Amino acid sequence: MKKFLNSPQTLLDESLDGFVAAHSDIVVAGEERKFVRRRNLTPGKVALISGGGSGHEPLHAGFVGLGMLDAACPGQIFTSPTPDQMFAAVEAVDQGEGVVLIVKNYEGDVMNFEMAAEMSDGRCATVITDDDVAVETSTYSTGRRGVAGTLIVEKIVGAAAEAGIKRAGLQALGQGVNRRTRSMGVALTSCTVPAAGKPNFEIDDKEVEMGVGIHGEPGRRRVALASAHAMVEEMVNAILHDLSPKRGDEAILFVNGFGATPLIELYLLYHEAARMIEAAGLKAARSLVGSYVTSLDMAGASITLSLLDDEATKFWDAPVHTPALRWGV
Amino acid sequence: MKKFLNSPQTLLDESLDGFVAAHSDIVVAGEERKFVRRRNLTPGKVALISGGGSGHEPLHAGFVGLGMLDAACPGQIFTSPTPDQMFAAVEAVDQGEGVVLIVKNYEGDVMNFEMAAEMSDGRCATVITDDDVAVETSTYSTGRRGVAGTLIVEKIVGAAAEAGIKRAGLQALGQGVNRRTRSMGVALTSCTVPAAGKPNFEIDDKEVEMGVGIHGEPGRRRVALASAHAMVEEMVNAILHDLSPKRGDEAILFVNGFGATPLIELYLLYHEAARMIEAAGLKAARSLVGSYVTSLDMAGASITLSLLDDEATKFWDAPVHTPALRWGV
Numbered sequence: 001m002k003k004f005l006n007s008p009q010t011l012l013d014e015s016l017d018g019f020v021a022a023h024s025d026i027v028v029a030g031e032e033r034k035f036v037r038r039r040n041l042t043p044g045k046v047a048l049i050s051g052g053g054s055g056h057e058p059l060h061a062g063f064v065g066l067g068m069l070d071a072a073c074p075g076q077i078f079t080s081p082t083p084d085q086m087f088a089a090v091e092a093v094d095q096g097e098g099v100v101l102i103v104k105n106y107e108g109d110v111m112n113f114e115m116a117a118e119m120s121d122g123r124c125a126t127v128i129t130d131d132d133v134a135v136e137t138s139t140y141s142t143g144r145r146g147v148a149g150t151l152i153v154e155k156i157v158g159a160a161a162e163a164g165i166k167r168a169g170l171q172a173l174g175q176g177v178n179r180r181t182r183s184m185g186v187a188l189t190s191c192t193v194p195a196a197g198k199p200n201f202e203i204d205d206k207e208v209e210m211g212v213g214i215h216g217e218p219g220r221r222r223v224a225l226a227s228a229h230a231m232v233e234e235m236v237n238a239i240l241h242d243l244s245p246k247r248g249d250e251a252i253l254f255v256n257g258f259g260a261t262p263l264i265e266l267y268l269l270y271h272e273a274a275r276m277i278e279a280a281g282l283k284a285a286r287s288l289v290g291s292y293v294t295s296l297d298m299a300g301a302s303i304t305l306s307l308l309d310d311e312a313t314k315f316w317d318a319p320v321h322t323p324a325l326r327w328g329v
Numbered sequence: 330m331k332k333f334l335n336s337p338q339t340l341l342d343e344s345l346d347g348f349v350a351a352h353s354d355i356v357v358a359g360e361e362r363k364f365v366r367r368r369n370l371t372p373g374k375v376a377l378i379s380g381g382g383s384g385h386e387p388l389h390a391g392f393v394g395l396g397m398l399d400a401a402c403p404g405q406i407f408t409s410p411t412p413d414q415m416f417a418a419v420e421a422v423d424q425g426e427g428v429v430l431i432v433k434n435y436e437g438d439v440m441n442f443e444m445a446a447e448m449s450d451g452r453c454a455t456v457i458t459d460d461d462v463a464v465e466t467s468t469y470s471t472g473r474r475g476v477a478g479t480l481i482v483e484k485i486v487g488a489a490a491e492a493g494i495k496r497a498g499l500q501a502l503g504q505g506v507n508r509r510t511r512s513m514g515v516a517l518t519s520c521t522v523p524a525a526g527k528p529n530f531e532i533d534d535k536e537v538e539m540g541v542g543i544h545g546e547p548g549r550r551r552v553a554l555a556s557a558h559a560m561v562e563e564m565v566n567a568i569l570h571d572l573s574p575k576r577g578d579e580a581i582l583f584v585n586g587f588g589a590t591p592l593i594e595l596y597l598l599y600h601e602a603a604r605m606i607e608a609a610g611l612k613a614a615r616s617l618v619g620s621y622v623t624s625l626d627m628a629g630a631s632i633t634l635s636l637l638d639d640e641a642t643k644f645w646d647a648p649v650h651t652p653a654l655r656w657g658v
Contacts, residue, residue, distance in 0.1 A: 002517045002534065002628065004557040004594040015593045018600030022582075022616040057592040188331045205331065228333040255351075260589035262626050263386035264344045265333040271347030287351040291620075297591050297628070299331065326656055 001197045003297070008194035012054050012076060019061060023323040026065045034081075035089035036061040037071040046161045046170055047071070047093040050102040050154060051086060052109050053078040055193070055296045056214060059151065062292075062324030068158035069102075069322075077193050077296070078215045080108030086116030090123060098123045098167040102154055102174060104146030105130040125167050127174035129153050131183045131304065133242040134211025134219045145213050148256040148293040149181035152306045152316075155325065159318035177312060182243045184235040185302030187212035187258065188225070191295045210234060214258070214295045214302075228265075232272035235303045240280055245307055247281030252316060254304040257291035261299050266290065273303050286316055292324060330526045332626070337523035341383050341405060348390060352652040355394045363410075364418035365390040366400040375490045375499055376400070376422040379431040379483060380415060381438050382407040384522070384625045385543060388480065391621075391653030397487035398431075398651075406522050406625070407544045409437030415445030419452060427452045427496040431483055431503065433475030434459040454496050456503035458482050460512045460633065462571040463540025463548045474542050477585040477622040478510035481635045481645075484654065488647035506641060511572045513564040514631030516541035516587065517554070520624045539563060543587070543624045543631075557594075561601035564632045569609055574636055576610030581645060583633040586620035590628050595619065602632050615645055621653060 005011055013033060020029045020036065027036050035051070050060040051073030060072035071089040075081035090099050099120070103113045105128050117124040130141075131149030138145055157174040165173070187209040190199035200216035203209060208231070211219025245251070255270045257263075266289050274284050285308055293302070308316070319328030334340055342362060349358045349365065356365050364380070379389040380402030389401035400418040404410035419428050428449070432442045434457050446453040459470075460478030467474055486503040494502070516538040519528035529545035532538060537560070540548025574580070584599045586592075595618050603613050614637055622631070637645070648657030 002537075002554060004517075004560070004590065004598055004630065006556045006558050006597070011593070011597060014600045015596040018596035018598070018603065018618075021603050021613075022584075022596065022599050022618050055591075055593065057596070062592070188333075225331060227335045229335050231333070253351075259591040260626065260628070261333065262384075262588040262623055263391075263620075264340070264384065264625070267344040267347035267351065267386070268335070268340060269333055269347070270351050271343045274347065274350050284350075289347075289351050291592075294591055296593070297589065299589070299626070301333065327658070329657070 001192050003194060005194055011194055012074065016074060026321065026323060030088060030092055034085040035071045035073045035092065036064050037089065037093055038064055041070060041093055041095060043095050044097060045095055046097045046167050047095060047099045048102065048158055048161055049089050049093065049099055051081045052104050053080060056294050058324035059293045063151065063154050063322050065322035066329060067162050067318055067320035068154055068325065080112045083112045083115035083119060086113055087119045090116065090120045094123055100157065100167060100170045100174065101126045102150065102157065103128050104150050105143055106140045107142060108140065125171040127153060127171055127178065129178050131178060131181045133182050133238050134184050138213055139217040140215065147183045147185065147214050148254060148302045148304045149183045149306060151292055152181055152252060152254065152304065153177050155320065156312050156315040159315035177306065181304060181306040182239045183302050183304040184238050185212050185300060186210050186231055186235065187216065187298055187300035189299040191216055191298035193296065212300060214293060216295060216298065228268055229272050232269055232303065233276065236273055236276045239303065239305050243305060243307065245282055250283045250285035250308045251277065252286040252288065252306040252308060253277060253284035254288040256293050256302045256304060258298040258300040259291055259294035260297045261301050266301060269301055277305065330521050332523060334523055340523055341403065345403060355650065355652060359417055359421055363414040364400045364402045364421065365393050366418065366422055367393055370399060370422055370424060372424050373426060374424055375426045375496050376424060376428045377431065377487055377490055378418050378422065378428055380410045381433050382409060385623050387653035388622045392480065392483050392651050394651030395658060396491050396647055396649035397483055397654065409441045412441045412444035412448060415442055416448045419445065419449045423452055429486065429496060429499045429503065430455045431479065431486065432457050433479050434472055435469045435474065436471060437469065454500040456482060456500055456507065458507050460507060460510045462511050462567050463513050467542055468546040469544065476512045476514065476543050477583060477631045477633045478512045478635060480621055481510055481581060481583065481633065482506050484649060485641050485644040488644035506635065510633060510635040511568045512631050512633040513567050514541050514629060515539050515560055515564065516545065516627055516629035518628040520545055520627035541629060543622060545624060545627065557597055558601050561598055561632065562605065565602055565605045568632065568634050572634060572636065574611055579612045579614035579637045580606065581615040581617065581635040581637060582606060582613035583617040585622050585631045585633060587627040587629040588620055588623035589626045590630050595630060598630055606634065
């Protein structure tokens, strides 16, 4: 295992301290690093909280700030945060208008966020994301996994909260965006959890895992390394088949790296994906290319397509000021 | 070689097409993809052009836009662009106020930008960056190499050009920022140039290249993989020794990933570096953490420290709207 590391036991705390120090104009850490929250909360606004296992940076802490999340709870690597962390975050950021929890569909996350919601006495509404079309159930999930599309839900619901929409409206909006958002990924390599010290799974030099999850869970099939064109075609076709868009629809096209894939390759994937969705009669009206929802040091990428309507477009374009996404401010 | 690729011969063109399509609100490609330029040029402004071998994305094309570059010339991977490309860029973006060329100190780049400047009949002034303290001469450079600090020069000079400063003033400013900016990097792995198909250099599982260049050129020494703390200490000490800052100085602290190092590790490095420069009496008044000046799929990182004065701080904070850096807009 070749990583920048002092000790696997201290990595998360040291990295969080570095994150908070580097972005101290935007965020502060909660007591015992249970959560990261905005430095400046907005009175009267519904609060948005997300969280999940670490190792997917910048998701979620990198999306805390104006126009997106109010707090994020980082679990240990690839491990759900505890209900105690989430409850502490609710207590810290609820402004009396309640909280929306955005939760990726993994059993541990869903269970712990449910417990935190119960502890919060009816203050929380939940949006569960399950945008991954690759498989119907997986190692850590019943039903589809929540992956890179979660960023889009957090951005759009975050802007809506900033605009003053209340809790029930935000929940309905988030559920609607999730239904119109689909993703699929492919891994060229495994990732290595520092405490384990060895790759999460074995993969041959000539093979890829098509439909991989963001923890290295198995996808649809193990296939021979093919051209970028062929791999993007399989992913885009799977997404389009599931999403059944109409010709003329506009969408966000999001090409996401898993952590070890350079930008020159991600733009090649974007080039392929954009041509394919245009050939299907869609328009990539908005684009995002970069490593935003990662799997530690995995080489690989996912493609996400999110169908837009006027409301979603307005909230996607609205100002955002977080460590990892920033525009209009 | 495990990459997203159709063919090594088409990678650069396809990736550039994807880049321009994804950021079509900001950039357009020049004829035959000789350069990428801003979609909207500003009459009366001195134009800024940079460029260099590809494989360092988002440098330089990712920094084209309001408040930074007017054009960038991408060479083949790890290969200087041609004087013909640079001259075409000068012709496309010069608004009658002349051009400042920002050039990383590599022999091929310096020679070709010099030829382009000659072809341009006195319209160009040049700023050469050489911020890498690791070695005094290297495989492709006489004198120090220009590395991640180039981003800081481009940002500050870009904002100054936007503010109406003329060519001689921009050149002096850029040279001053370069003199106050120092970097050093370390590689955990090699990188693989797609056309070569094999790693640029061999490195043992237990070793790192301390002081590596951004093409995988040898650094100071091959050492055993140590703790993040120890590796950051060697880099920060080398930078501080060279820069000789005064106690109380403010600086930009920039932790840069080489392409395959995840953000969780980069924030750990930031944590270590920030504590060390504070212990030396400096203040990290501004921070940047991410993979901005990369070496294809190399795992590794560099640390850059750039001493600030009021003018540099003002121009660093000024609005920027490029594919890879954006704030205030």
